[in-house]
Amino acid sequence: MGHSRDEKTRSHERIVAAATGLMMEGGTEAPSVADIMSSAGLTHGGFYKHFASRDELVAAAVASAMDASNEATREALEGAGDPLAAFVEWYASPAHRDDLRSGCAVAALGTDAGRGDPGLQELFQDQVERYAGLLERLLGEPGAPADRRAALAALSTLVGALYVSRAVGDEAFSAEILASARESVLSRRS
Amino acid sequence: MGHSRDEKTRSHERIVAAATGLMMEGGTEAPSVADIMSSAGLTHGGFYKHFASRDELVAAAVASAMDASNEATREALEGAGDPLAAFVEWYASPAHRDDLRSGCAVAALGTDAGRGDPGLQELFQDQVERYAGLLERLLGEPGAPADRRAALAALSTLVGALYVSRAVGDEAFSAEILASARESVLSRRS
DNA sequence: ATTATCTATAGATCTATAGATAATGC
DNA sequence: ATTATCTATAGATCTATAGATAATGC
Numbered sequence: 001m002g003h004s005r006d007e008k009t010r011s012h013e014r015i016v017a018a019a020t021g022l023m024m025e026g027g028t029e030a031p032s033v034a035d036i037m038s039s040a041g042l043t044h045g046g047f048y049k050h051f052a053s054r055d056e057l058v059a060a061a062v063a064s065a066m067d068a069s070n071e072a073t074r075e076a077l078e079g080a081g082d083p084l085a086a087f088v089e090w091y092a093s094p095a096h097r098d099d100l101r102s103g104c105a106v107a108a109l110g111t112d113a114g115r116g117d118p119g120l121q122e123l124f125q126d127q128v129e130r131y132a133g134l135l136e137r138l139l140g141e142p143g144a145p146a147d148r149r150a151a152l153a154a155l156s157t158l159v160g161a162l163y164v165s166r167a168v169g170d171e172a173f174s175a176e177i178l179a180s181a182r183e184s185v186l187s188r189r190s
Numbered sequence: 191m192g193h194s195r196d197e198k199t200r201s202h203e204r205i206v207a208a209a210t211g212l213m214m215e216g217g218t219e220a221p222s223v224a225d226i227m228s229s230a231g232l233t234h235g236g237f238y239k240h241f242a243s244r245d246e247l248v249a250a251a252v253a254s255a256m257d258a259s260n261e262a263t264r265e266a267l268e269g270a271g272d273p274l275a276a277f278v279e280w281y282a283s284p285a286h287r288d289d290l291r292s293g294c295a296v297a298a299l300g301t302d303a304g305r306g307d308p309g310l311q312e313l314f315q316d317q318v319e320r321y322a323g324l325l326e327r328l329l330g331e332p333g334a335p336a337d338r339r340a341a342l343a344a345l346s347t348l349v350g351a352l353y354v355s356r357a358v359g360d361e362a363f364s365a366e367i368l369a370s371a372r373e374s375v376l377s378r379r380s
Numbered sequence: 381a382t383t384a385t386c387t388a389t390a391g392a393t394c395t396a397t398a399g400a401t402a403a404t405g406c
Numbered sequence: 407a408t409t410a411t412c413t414a415t416a417g418a419t420c421t422a423t424a425g426a427t428a429a430t431g432c
Contacts, residue, residue: 046410125358156354159354168311234420243422390422391423402411
């Protein structure tokens with residue numbers, strides 16, 4: 001039974017990390033407070049010394065999922081000779097489709113955001129703008145003017161392909177959906 | 191208190207219709223059996239004379255949502271001089287974004303399918319194939335060979351745009367996402 | 381006689397709180 | 407003295423069932 005402030009901070013971080021993983025997989029409503037605390041190695045009664053309510057944890061977990069998405073994007077781009085190809089091949093890959101926990105939070109939790117409170121929708125909007133800005137830079141030639149409309153359409157293609165690929169049962173069909181999105185976005189370089 | 195066989199059939203249909211509407215809005219897990227029965231004008235105790243379990247109703251409601259999606263598609267195409275434009279302008283419209291109940295079941299319930307049992311995923315796969323076949327026909331020139339890859343990418347663009355447009359809070363940004371998807375798909379005619 | 385629907389409830393589960401325990405930190 | 411965590415539980419809600427009621431249909 002740890003009690004120091006350091007240990008409380010570590011517990012807090014474990015709770016958020018556990019919630020983020022479980023919610024990326026099952027949605028923000030799926031895991032109970034007891035599930036989350038158990039996944040963090042704690043009992044459920046202690047939860048309310050860390051958060052005023054379950055909803056407060058949802059907000060923290062979604063924000064943490066956005067951070068993880070940005071980190072995954074950074075890793076995908078790191079050292080790539082062709083950053084657009086690197087991003088697209090990471091995003092619309094079978095590996096990303098099968099790895100909900102550390103993948104894109106927009107694709108995993110968008111439905112929850114649409115149903116959720118305006119605070120969640122703001123977090124989503126920021127993340128969508130971030131992806132759109134990245135695609136604007138990656139799609140355009142260094143000299144050419146940025147094409148926001150093309151970047152938004154490419155983002156819809158990638159998010160939609162990941163989303164649909166996760167909803168269909170057949171692996172081959174699912175892989176073809178991802179491949180078609182990769183081809184389509186890569187063919188739209190200006 | 192109605193008891194005839196005809197009346198039971200009508201009750202059954204009202205239960206499925208109520209479940210379909212509530213699940214399109216909140217996901218397959220959101221409405222309780224009592225919510226659904228109340229929305230159908232019945233009390234919850236009678237439910238199990240119609241379905242063996244709540245899961246059995248989920249399957250019926252998702253199938254019914256697919257039927258409604260097909261009917262909405264048919265209506266959007268009816269009498270259109272430019273069927274591709276008619277489909278795209280219906281699908282990626284603010285009106286469709288704001289009307290979850292009678293809209294595309296793939297965009298509304300895809301996340302649930304990804305988490306759900308293989309039976310649901312088969313229903314989704316069939317519906318995705320149906321949309322892809324339609325887009326193959328609409329995108330190609332009458333003489334040209336069908337381009338399945340292009341059709342799948344266009345479908346991802348449309349589904350993704352509707353999905354993302356529902357997750358962001360700002361109406362103007364949401365509308366721009368839809369407009370970019372319409373433009374992008376319409377510019378890809380062969 | 382059968383059965384569609386109703387009221388009532390059993391048993392499970394969920395959020396949040398209360399009070400005990402054991403460590404930290406003034 | 408304070409507090410992070412634990413055990414226990416109150417109150418709400420959910421799925422599913424039991425038994426009563428009132429209509430259908432042989």
